[in-house]
Amino acid sequence: MTHTTKRIIMNNIVMTLSTISAVIGMGFLFWILGILVINGVDALTWTIFSQEGAPPGYENSGLKHALIGQLLIVGAATVVGVPLGILAGTYLSEYGQKAKLAETIRDISDIMMSAPSIVIGAFVYAVVVAPMGHFSGWAGSIALTIIMLPIILRTTDDMLNLVPSTLREAAFALGAPKYKVIIQVVYRGAKAGILTGILLGVARVAGETAPLLFTSFNDNFLNTDMNEPMASLTVTMYNYATSPYEDWQKLGWAAAFILSMFILTLNILGKLFLLKKKGR
Amino acid sequence: MATIINIKEESVLDVKDFQFTYAGNDAPSVNKTTMPIAKNSITALIGPSGCGKTTLLRCFNRMHDLYPDNRYDGEILFKGRNILQAKEDLINLRIQIGMIFQKPTAFPMSIFDNIAYGMRLQGMKNKTELQDRVEKALKDAAIWKEVKDRLKADANGLSGGQQQRLCIARAIAVEPEVLLFDEPTSALDPISTAGIEELVVELKDRVSIIIVTHNMQQAARVSDYTGFMYLGDLIELGKTEDMFVTPKEKLTEEYITGKFG
Ligand SMILES: Nc1ncnc2c1ncn2[C@@H]1O[C@H](COP(=O)(O)OP(=O)(O)OP(=O)(O)O)[C@@H](O)[C@H]1O
Ligand SMILES: [Mg+2]
Numbered sequence: 001m002t003h004t005t006k007r008i009i010m011n012n013i014v015m016t017l018s019t020i021s022a023v024i025g026m027g028f029l030f031w032i033l034g035i036l037v038i039n040g041v042d043a044l045t046w047t048i049f050s051q052e053g054a055p056p057g058y059e060n061s062g063l064k065h066a067l068i069g070q071l072l073i074v075g076a077a078t079v080v081g082v083p084l085g086i087l088a089g090t091y092l093s094e095y096g097q098k099a100k101l102a103e104t105i106r107d108i109s110d111i112m113m114s115a116p117s118i119v120i121g122a123f124v125y126a127v128v129v130a131p132m133g134h135f136s137g138w139a140g141s142i143a144l145t146i147i148m149l150p151i152i153l154r155t156t157d158d159m160l161n162l163v164p165s166t167l168r169e170a171a172f173a174l175g176a177p178k179y180k181v182i183i184q185v186v187y188r189g190a191k192a193g194i195l196t197g198i199l200l201g202v203a204r205v206a207g208e209t210a211p212l213l214f215t216s217f218n219d220n221f222l223n224t225d226m227n228e229p230m231a232s233l234t235v236t237m238y239n240y241a242t243s244p245y246e247d248w249q250k251l252g253w254a255a256a257f258i259l260s261m262f263i264l265t266l267n268i269l270g271k272l273f274l275l276k277k278k279g280r
Numbered sequence: 281m282a283t284i285i286n287i288k289e290e291s292v293l294d295v296k297d298f299q300f301t302y303a304g305n306d307a308p309s310v311n312k313t314t315m316p317i318a319k320n321s322i323t324a325l326i327g328p329s330g331c332g333k334t335t336l337l338r339c340f341n342r343m344h345d346l347y348p349d350n351r352y353d354g355e356i357l358f359k360g361r362n363i364l365q366a367k368e369d370l371i372n373l374r375i376q377i378g379m380i381f382q383k384p385t386a387f388p389m390s391i392f393d394n395i396a397y398g399m400r401l402q403g404m405k406n407k408t409e410l411q412d413r414v415e416k417a418l419k420d421a422a423i424w425k426e427v428k429d430r431l432k433a434d435a436n437g438l439s440g441g442q443q444q445r446l447c448i449a450r451a452i453a454v455e456p457e458v459l460l461f462d463e464p465t466s467a468l469d470p471i472s473t474a475g476i477e478e479l480v481v482e483l484k485d486r487v488s489i490i491i492v493t494h495n496m497q498q499a500a501r502v503s504d505y506t507g508f509m510y511l512g513d514l515i516e517l518g519k520t521e522d523m524f525v526t527p528k529e530k531l532t533e534e535y536i537t538g539k540f541g
Pocket of ligand 2: 492
C-alpha cells in the first residue's frame with residue numbers, strides 16, 4: 001500500500017466518522033424541534049394569547065399572564081443590562097486595555113458566565129427577595145441582568161478589539177477627541193458584532209427558569225406590578241408541564257413552543273447580522 | 281557624525297536634539313536627531329526595516345501619545361513653539377499636521393461622511409459649505425470622477441488605491457500645513473502607486489510633506505530632500521538629487537547601492 005492510498009483511506013474513515021457524528025447531533029436537534037412543533041402547534045389557540053391562567057378544567061385558560069410577565073422581566077433586564085454591558089466592554093477595550101483592573105474584570109466575567117444560573121438565583125434571593133420579604137418581578141430582572149451582563153460585556157470587548165487600531169489612529173490623526181473616536185468610528189465598525197452579542201445575551205436569559213423560581217416566582221393571573229411575584233413563560237411551563245392535568249400540560253407545550261421560537265428567532269437574527277458584516 | 285545640510289527654504293518643522301524612547305525600552309528608537317523639514321517641499325525618509333522611520337514620523341503629530349509611557353526628549357519646533365511640551369493641544373496639532381497610513385483607513389461610513397469627518401469635528405454644519413469642501417477635496421485628490429455618483433455608498437466598497445486617495449482627500453479637506461505619509465503605496469499596485477505619487481507632488485504647493493518609503497526609486501522620483509536613517513540614527517540629510525548621486529556618508533552610499541538593507 002502506498003503512502004498516498006493510506007492517506008486517502010485514513011481521510012475517508014475520518015470523514016465518515018465526523019459525518020455520522022454530525023448527522024446524529026442534527027438528528028436529535030430535529031427530533032426535539034419536531035416533537036415541540038407537533039405538540040406546540042396542536043396546543044396553540046387564540047385563547048392562549050387572550051386569556052390568563054385558570055384552574056385545571058376551565059375552558060378559557062391561556063398564557064397571557066406569562067407572556068406579559070416574561071416580556072416585562074426580560075425587557076427590564078435588557079434595558080439595564082445592555083447599556084451597562086456595552087459601557088463596561090468599552091471600558092475594557094478602549095480604556096483599561098491590558099491594565100490589571102481590566103484583566104481582573106475579564107476573568108471575573110468569564111467565571112460568571114460559566115456560573116450555574118441557579119446560584120445567581122439563590123444569590124438574588126438572599127440579597128433582594130429575603131430582605132424585601134416577598135418574590136418580585138424586579139428580583140427576576142436583577143437575576144437575569146446579572147446573567148446577561150458578562151455575555152454582553154465580553155462580546156463588546158471582543159468586537160471592539162477586532163476594530164483595527166489604525167482606524168482609531170486615523171480618527172485621532174484628524175483631531176478627534178477620544179470619545180468621538182469611540183462613538184463615531186469604533187462603535188460603527190463593531191456595530192454588527194455588538195448587536196449579535198445583545199441578541200445572544202437576550203436569547204440566553206429568555207430561556208432561564210432556575211433563577212426565576214427563586215426571584216420572580218410565579219402568579220397564575222395577570223400582574224403588571226413588578227414589585228409583586230410575576231409569571232414567566234419558563235416557570236409557567238415548568239409548573240404546567242409537571243402537573244397531572246392534561247389541559248395544563250397542553251398549555252405547557254404551547255409555552256415551550258412560543259419560547260423556543262422566540263429564542264430561535266433571536267439566534268438566527270444574530271447569525272444574520274454577523275453574516276451581513278462578513279459579506280460586506 | 282551625521283551630515284545634515286542646511287536647507288535654503290524656510291523650514292516648517294525643526295527637530296532639535298530629539299530622541300524618542302518606547303515605553304519599557306531602555307534604548308531610544310530614535311537617537312539624538314537634529315534636522316530641518318523644508319516648507320512646501322517633500323522630505324523622504326529612507327532606511328532599512330526597523331531603523332526608526334515610522335517611529336520618527338509619528339512623533340510629528342504625537343501619535344505615540346495614544347499609548348502610555350512613551351518618552352520624547354529634545355525639541356520639535358513648529359510655528360515657533362516646541363510641540364513636545366505637555367501643554368500642547370494635541371487636537372489642534374493633529375488638525376494642522378495630518379497623517380496618511382500604510383494601509384488605507386476608510387472609516388465604516390459613506391464616502392461623503394469620510395471626507396466630511398474632519399470638518400464636522402471642527403464644527404462645520406452648513407450643508408452646502410460641507411458639500412463644496414467635500415467636492416473640492418475629492419477633486420484635489422483626483423478621485424472625484426470615480427466617486428461623484430456614489431458619495432452615499434460605503435467607503436469600504438472602494439478599491440485599495442481609491443481608498444488611499446479617499447484618505448488623502450479626507451486629510452487635505454481640513455487644510456493641514458503638514459502631511460505625514462507612512463509608506464502610502466506599499467499596499468498598492470503600480471498604477472495606483474503612480475497615481476498617489478503624482479498626487480503627492482501636486483500637493484506640495486499647499487502643504488509640506490514628509491514621506492516614509494522603502495522604495496528608493498520612489499524617494500528619488502518624488503522628494504526634494506532625503507533623509508537616510510540607520511539603527512535609529514539620522515545618518516544623512518541632503519538634497520535628493522545629490523544624495524542618490526554623491527552621498528556624503530559611506531553608510532548612505534552602501535545602502536543606496538544595495539550593499540545592505
Ligand atoms: N510599539 C513599539 N514598542 C516598542 N518598540 C517598538 C514599537 N514599535 C517599533 N518599535 C521598535 O522601534 C524600532 C524602529 O521601528 P520602526 O517601526 O520605526 O521602523 P521602520 O523604520 O518604520 O521600519 P519598517 O521599514 O519596517 O516600517 C524597531 O527596533 C522596532 O522594533
Ligand atoms: Mg515603518
